[in-house]
Amino acid sequence: MAAEHDGERGAGEPLSILRGGSPEAARDGARPGPPVIALDVGGSSIKGALVTATARLALVRRVPTPATDEPALVEAVVAAARALAERAAAEGTPAAAIGVAAAGVIDESAGIARQGANLRWRDTDLAGRLEAGLGLPATLLQDARAAARGEAILGAGRGAGSFLSLILGTGVGSAVVVAGRPIQGAHGLAGEIGHLQVDPHGLRCGCGGRGCVETVASAAALARRYLAATGDALRAEAVLERAARGDRVARSLWSDAISALATALAAAVAVVDCDLVVVGGGMAAAGPPLFDQLRSELVARISLAPPPELAPAALGNAAGVLGAAAAALERLDRGDVIRSWRALPAPARGLDGALGADGGRRWNT
Numbered sequence: 001m002a003a004e005h006d007g008e009r010g011a012g013e014p015l016s017i018l019r020g021g022s023p024e025a026a027r028d029g030a031r032p033g034p035p036v037i038a039l040d041v042g043g044s045s046i047k048g049a050l051v052t053a054t055a056r057l058a059l060v061r062r063v064p065t066p067a068t069d070e071p072a073l074v075e076a077v078v079a080a081a082r083a084l085a086e087r088a089a090a091e092g093t094p095a096a097a098i099g100v101a102a103a104g105v106i107d108e109s110a111g112i113a114r115q116g117a118n119l120r121w122r123d124t125d126l127a128g129r130l131e132a133g134l135g136l137p138a139t140l141l142q143d144a145r146a147a148a149r150g151e152a153i154l155g156a157g158r159g160a161g162s163f164l165s166l167i168l169g170t171g172v173g174s175a176v177v178v179a180g181r182p183i184q185g186a187h188g189l190a191g192e193i194g195h196l197q198v199d200p201h202g203l204r205c206g207c208g209g210r211g212c213v214e215t216v217a218s219a220a221a222l223a224r225r226y227l228a229a230t231g232d233a234l235r236a237e238a239v240l241e242r243a244a245r246g247d248r249v250a251r252s253l254w255s256d257a258i259s260a261l262a263t264a265l266a267a268a269v270a271v272v273d274c275d276l277v278v279v280g281g282g283m284a285a286a287g288p289p290l291f292d293q294l295r296s297e298l299v300a301r302i303s304l305a306p307p308p309e310l311a312p313a314a315l316g317n318a319a320g321v322l323g324a325a326a327a328a329l330e331r332l333d334r335g336d337v338i339r340s341w342r343a344l345p346a347p348a349r350g351l352d353g354a355l356g357a358d359g360g361r362r363w364n365t
């Protein structure tokens with residue numbers, strides 16, 4: 001196991017920035033604060049970093065997510081957090097709290113990971129296990145909400161009171177931000193439009209439903225449907241390239257994907273009445289073919305209000321880590337630090353390399 005946790009990369013800030021407090025935060029009106037440990041547990045990797053009081057990411061790490069069973073998964077998360085805690089302590093700047101963003105159905109109030117499509121959660125008391133293992137307060141968030149929180153504070157949602165955050169990758173993740181905060185709902189599923197049914201006669205979805213947005217509009221769905229229709233195993237981005245060259249099957253599948261997204265987004269916009277949708281995830285790299293077509297499909301579906309602005313997410317793969325860090329700071333009652341982040345320039349996208357993004361070459365992230 002130990003070797004798995006040795007995935008530290010060099011793109012984060014050097015450890016030296018952890019020493020001597022945080023003069024920038026002090027300048028912006030926040031008291032200097034200790035770093036927090038922030039993790040983002042996804043289906044393929046666990047990303048982690050120490051996040052300073054000036055929203056810098058130090059000791060960026062990425063290790064594979066164990067796919068075997070729940071104990072191995074929990075152990076990997078605890079070990080990733082412990083490795084960061086030990087490095088911070090060795091520098092004389094011990095971390096004060098842990099924030100964890102995790103994929104799946106997450107009960108944020110209880111700190112429990114209920115279940116996951118790709119992760120073996122089984123009503124897992126992940127926050128409790130981290131607190132027991134490291135002796136630090138731990139806060140658990142659902143990953144789409146964590147990313148929305150990051151974008152709300154430091155990214156494309158900054159300054160918007162309410163917006164929808166959509167993450168298009170292997171799956172379709174989403175969250176709704178109201179008054180600057182992602183809402184959770186009764187079951188931790190508020191704003192989860194990926195599992196809205198858009199075709200009652202459609203394919204079975206991993207959630208148990210049928211014809212969900214995710215079965216039509218995710219990168220995995222595009223690739224799977226193209227394979228079923230043509231026998232050609234292509235990645236989703238290659239399907240779009242074929243669509244651009246006039247391939248009829250690819251064009252039809254892409255059009256179905258945009259239509260499903262627009263239908264679900266229009267419903268969500270009708271509920272929230274927001275004027276911004278922030279679009280992230282690997283598929284956002286498609287650029288104009290995604291944004292222009294989605295915009296025109298939304299115009300066709302929204303009559304009473306102006307259609308929302310569609311904006312690309314600004315933080316890339318750092319959004320979830322930064323959102324998790326904000327939750328950890330909130331647990332420490334350091335709202336002053338979070339408020340100071342709102343005045344900072346957006347972090348450089350260069351972090352994506354260390355956090356596992358693909359520079360737009362691959363959509364399944």
Ligand SMILES: [Zn+2]
Binds near residue numbers: 196209210212
């Ligand atoms: Zn579904």
